[in-house]
Amino acid sequence: MNKKVEIVKLTSGEISALWSTYMGDSIVVCVLTHFIDTYTDPEILPILEETILVAKKHMNEVEELFIKEKIAVPEAFKVQKHVVSKAPKLFSDMFYMQYILQMCRVGISSHTTSFTISAREDVRKMYKDFIDDASQVYNDVVNLMQEKGTFVRMPLMNYPTEIDFIEKDKFLTGWFGRRRSLLGIEVAHLMINAVQNELGKATCAGFSQVAQEQEIRDYFLRGGHLCKHILNSIHDVLGESDVPISMSWDQSVTNSKVAPFSDQLMLFIIGILSNLGMITYGTGLSVTMRRDICAMYANFIIKAGAYGEDGMDLMIERSWLEQPPQFTDRNQSANQN
Incomplete structure (x- = not known):
């Protein structure tokens, strides 16, 4: 070195x-x-x-x-x-x-x-x-x-054959009337978020079967419902443009009632998935050019943030959340001295 x-x-x-x-x-x-x-x-x-x-x-x-x-x-x-x-x-x-x-x-x-x-x-x-x-x-x-044959590819689209420019501000609308078809980049991020929520839904379903504490089990069930709600919203938008919808993995969960992991680890994993959700929603929001989809992503971020915060509260109450590195609190140090 x-x-x-x-x-x-x-x-x-x-x-x-x-x-x-x-x-x-x-x-x-x-x-x-x-x-x-x-x-x-x-x-x-x-x-x-x-x-x-x-x-x-x-x-x-x-x-x-x-x-x-x-x-x-x-x-x-x-x-x-x-x-x-x-x-x-x-x-x-x-x-x-x-x-x-x-x-x-x-x-x-x-x-x-x-x-x-x-x-x-x-x-x-x-x-x-x-x-x-x-x-x-x-x-x-x-x-x-x-x-x-289990890899889910992004939907195919026709190759652009000519250069065009946007001339009407209706390109950005989406609240009322006929909405324009989705852009390729918008579909890509909608699909990424759909696949991620399929994974989250399956994970929550499995963890809810085996969690030791009822409060934590209920939290996982709530997470599964949230993922399902987000998936339905994404599928509605994709369906309007006749875009094929991603596959479901509900069959990926067995009937086991024995936890393979501690409640602490399962809570942390779901917390990571919630944070990743907010990141991918934010990324999708940044490339979207339809106002209705922007509002949808913003709503997803709020709901995922609230859900993730409740999970952190559960971990903090049980002294399960390890503190990340942080700057020294000078006021606290002065008071201790």
Whole structure:
């Protein structure tokens, strides 16, 4: 390592990014441990093993850097504490592949953001490697799902054959009367949000069957209803333009009543899905040019935010939420002195 790098302290952005990476990969290791214990299709095992090895590698590299910098390593989620050994299969192999697919999409995006906010050369190199790792897993899982016929492609559209310009402000409307057909970019983001809510609905359905506490079980049921509401709204918009609707994964949940994970881990996973929902709704909002769809996305963000906050309250009440790195509260320090 360059000596110049060694004397440069990590920035707040770098510390926070590394902390989040460590937390996220600890969840991946827990989830994949159950997947590997319960898979039935031998063709998916290499993908499961590749994914868990990548997550463990990332955790080890972040931990080594934290120890070197004398930064506290997060408690995160330990397999021994949060994964129930020999628990029955809760989700189908199809769900396993879809979960890894979405996880890779999130990983590529978050690692790219972490790369762009990092200044130190060693951290930038680390995140470049992480992006490459996540991209490789993504390619492998897409290839396997395409071979099995379970990969959901974006809808096809006619190729543009001429250049045109927008001449009427009706292009932006959508409240009353005949709405214009959807743009390709609008469909792409509607489909991304539909697929993500299909995953959320299936996850909430499975977790609601096995949660130990009734309050947490009810929270998961509420999450499933929210995902269903959002899916129906998205399907209505897609249906107006005769766009094929994404497939449903309700059949991905088994009848098991035994929890494979702790309530704490399941709550945290649903919290992550809520946060991802707000991010993807915001991204969809930023590229949409119809006012009715913009309003729909804004409504999704409000509902997902309120749901996610209630989940955080449940974790805080039980002292389950590990505090992320934060700046020193000078007033509190002064009062303590």
